[in-house]
Amino acid sequence: MKVPFVDLSTQYRTLQKPLTRAIQNVLKDTQFIQGAEVTLFEKEFAKFQGAGYCIGVNSGTDALILGIKALHLPFGSEVIIPVHTFIATALGATQNNLTPVFVDADPDDYGMDLADLKKKITSKTKAIIAVHLYGQPEKIDEIKKIIKDSNIHLIEDACQAHGAMYKGKKVGTFGVFSAFSFYPGKNLGAYGDSGAVITNYAKVAKQVKLLREYGQEKKYHHTILGTNTRLDTMQAAILRTKLPYLDRWNTLRQKWAAYYSKKLMKGIMTPKIIVGRRSVFHLYVVQVDKRDNLLRVLIKHGIQTLIHYPIPLHLQPAFKYLGYKKGDFPNAERISRKIISLPMHPDLTKKQVDFVIDTIKKFYES
Secondary structure, eight states, rough: OOSSSHHHHHHHHHHHHHHHHHHHHHHHHHOOOOOOHHHHHHHHHHHHTOOOEEEEEEEEEHHHHHHHHTTTTTOOOOOESSSSOOOOHHHHHHHOOOOOEEEEEOOTTSSSSSSHHHHHOOTTEEEEEEEGGOOOOOOHHHHHTTTTTTTTTEEEOOOOOOOOETEEEESSSSSSSSEEEOOSSSSSOOOOOOOOEEEEOOHHHHHHHHHHHEEEETTTTSSSSBBOOOOBBHHHHHHHHHHHHHHHHHHHHHHHHHHHHHSSSSTTTTOOOOTTEOOOSSSEEEEOOOHHHHHHHHHTTTBOOOHHHOOOOOSSSSGGGGOOOOOHHHHHHHHHEEEEEEOOOOOHHHHHHHHHHHHHHHHHHO
């Protein structure tokens, strides 16, 4: 049996007719850049998130870069970032000539270790990026309490958390802005790179809109130095078609996550269900012994699995200049040796999930 990590082909077959119509409408309209579908998607996704503004951009990475640029942080500022995350989180700082300061992982929820966070705050700290990793909301209230009496901005990296809830409210509206990615494999995915900035601050929204399109208020009138990172009209049309299905897809992810957690054997650390924090399980990540051996067995049996993420940021050669060394972030280093991401998508079947679970059990029983 083949069990894909993500099954975009089944999703396409289900939505083939409305997707074809959406794509054909764009082709007929020929407004491929900043067409009407972009504005419509921005309004609809802002409403879905409960936010005042949504600005479509080329990727989640660009959403972080432009959002931070819009804050006009002073030269030499430090941005605190979890060390256990995808590199794009840190690029939001480095591409703005800011210094990333890493924080160790919380072994319970894979977010930031709050004790380490407190230690890393200095007079140069101007922002903290809370990452809703794997679709699990971060500890928003606790982080806000730590920075309560400061001028430190809270930024949300929600690139894996479309529709995730924190205390009854969708993530993405707790900070000065949030970044979303619509990479094809995300809970809400386009058919290419796409992203968005969500914010409730008009000044931030205005700046990001200028930055994404050459810094121009109107054609050929450039008030600031910007770049070219717009949401493609075709991708916006695809995202608009998929958005009404997102809640249902998230519910199915939660169903399969619960089934995994119930059926997997003791000794495997499954994701913790935390009161007030509703994960949308972009990824279903467990911690296991003999991880690399298990990975090989699963792949041999046709079960696609990945590791998110095998190397903490402080050990990446790209960040060697920061001066971190092995052992500086023990939680993240230990987690990176034990985690494995099992197949997770709305179109899983019980037969597939049972096959994954049985294969894991047989590996440990042998």
